[in-house]
Amino acid sequence: MECCNEASVLTVEDAQEKIVDAIEFKNKTEIVQLDIAGGRYLAEDIFAPFDTPFCDNSAMDGFGFIHDDFKRHSEFKEVGESLAGHPFRGSIKSGECIRIMTGATVPEGIDTVVMREKVTVQGKRIQVHSTPQAGQNIRLKGEDIKEGQVVLKKNKKINAADIAIMATFGMREVNVYQPVTIAIFSTGDEIISVNKTKAPGLIYDSNKPMLIHLLKASGFNILDLGIIPDDKKAIETAIKKAEDADAIITSGGVSVGDADFTTEVLKEQGDIDFWKLAIKPGKPFAFGHVGATPFFGLPGNPVSALLTCQILAIPGLLKLSGSSTIYPQWLTATLTTSLKKRPGRTDYQRGIYSINEQGQLSVASSGAQGSALLMSVCKANCLIRLPKDSEDVAEGVSVEVLPFAFIPGL
Known part of the structure; x- marks a missing residue:
């Protein structure tokens, strides 16, 4: 070195x-159980073994129709139902519809789902209040993830959503560093x-x-x-x-x-x-x-x-x-107090930031900034980074801030 x-x-x-x-x-590397893999770093890419969703399914509780039927029919006959885990096994003819639940498989022929609140039900007779758009309320096979797609990349830190993705594909173990x-x-x-x-x-x-x-x-x-x-x-x-x-x-x-x-x-x-x-x-x-x-x-x-x-x-x-990300993301905020600064060293002052109704960040000093004063950190919720060659910074100037929420442990 x-x-x-x-x-x-x-x-x-x-x-x-x-x-x-x-x-x-x-x-x-080592192989660990999926339920304890959170916070670890992936040692290999994760590929999708099948499409997600694995079939067309309904995004709503409602009724499934053949959209072309709306040109000829104003009333439909309910001939069955498709429930999550219990798909409809029959066939659909013109003028017919099925009751369908959220997440249930959309059977062949059905191409539109109308939510329950937009129909009138009289026994097995279903009337739709207005003509829906074709394909409405249907989640298509592979809409989220395609078979063979890289869903998680090597060196990524595994979080809760990553656990869910891998569980979706039936993974029990994962290769991590x-x-x-x-x-x-x-x-x-x-x-x-x-x-x-x-x-x-x-x-x-x-x-x-x-x-x-x-x-x-x-x-x-x-x-x-x-x-x-x-x-x-x-x-x-x-x-x-x-x-x-x-x-x-x-x-x-x-x-x-x-x-x-x-x-x-x-x-x-x-x-x-x-x-x-x-x-x-x-x-x-x-x-x-x-x-x-x-x-x-x-x-x-x-x-x-x-x-x-x-x-x-x-x-x-x-x-x-083995992390793919080693530096945290700094944000920009507007100073609401002036800050003392001598040129020559990058200064990491402790601050308190907030977000206004317009979503804009502002920041103020957390108080005395001595290197032995832990209360400056305890009262703060961010770091303020002032460049090496900068001098005193006036109120209203934009500065870089690192929220403690971005720093594990703070």
Whole structure:
């Protein structure tokens, strides 16, 4: 991997490109039951084994007619019925019709269905209020899906609709990529778990629980290696255990100036670049490999750790997983408050967006934007991305926003 000068500053776009280019797709597959396949990535294209609908069927409860009969008849005789799962087996003659239910097979000869509310029924005599259009209320064979059609593409993340499509074709199992396992640990003598009693000088580990939730929500498995003290041997042992995973993530203790054992061990055992990024919040950031395992060293401040995980680490991990989509979709919104911004770094501020009656998006700041201020995230429902070279942004200007609804776990 091309090494970066420690004194250089990378743009977010350059960092994303370097990470994605340096990560190799895992490409290991397994067969799983359809009912547990949600959230996994397809390892092959799914082809339709038959047409859907598999036959012409009714889109309404009503009566089926031969449309040409409306030129000669104003009243029709009901001669049978077609129910879902119980099709009409007889034949239709001129002047006749059948009662038909939604989803029921349309028998040969019938080419129009009139809904029940638009006819008058007197025993077996059916009068239609007005002449319908030919083909009305009939779903044609193959109208949705044709036999042999690719219905789901390889590398797609399986969602509820995909499960329904595969169940429609009677699939019980599906070939998917194996999930990515991420080893994660925190370092520092001052860090304690939330199940320990706090003492002076100690702080609870908030980053690791936060990152675990974020990563699990994106579909990754977690190997939690706990909190590692500032001891070289302990850190070496943790790194060794982490090599069994598909990727490693840690937060804090990996910046250029940190004189701790984490940095020392990483330099000895890995090919790690300690980057300064043109991002706010978020610099510094470390990326590389320990052996063949990708390593992400996130900043220690919680907002910075959350942001760099989402913006930089997760796209690389999604590539590792086999996802066809690795970056989320940003939207455009109009600022209702001004924002402070110095040129030089891409700024990801936390905001609150809303949609007006005309469907237009507006956004305001969620408050103070410090990298250690988690409440700026808790109160927000989106990120606001301000370009690297921009300055203060005035009210009424259009900006890019990423709704938290687009980010699993937020």
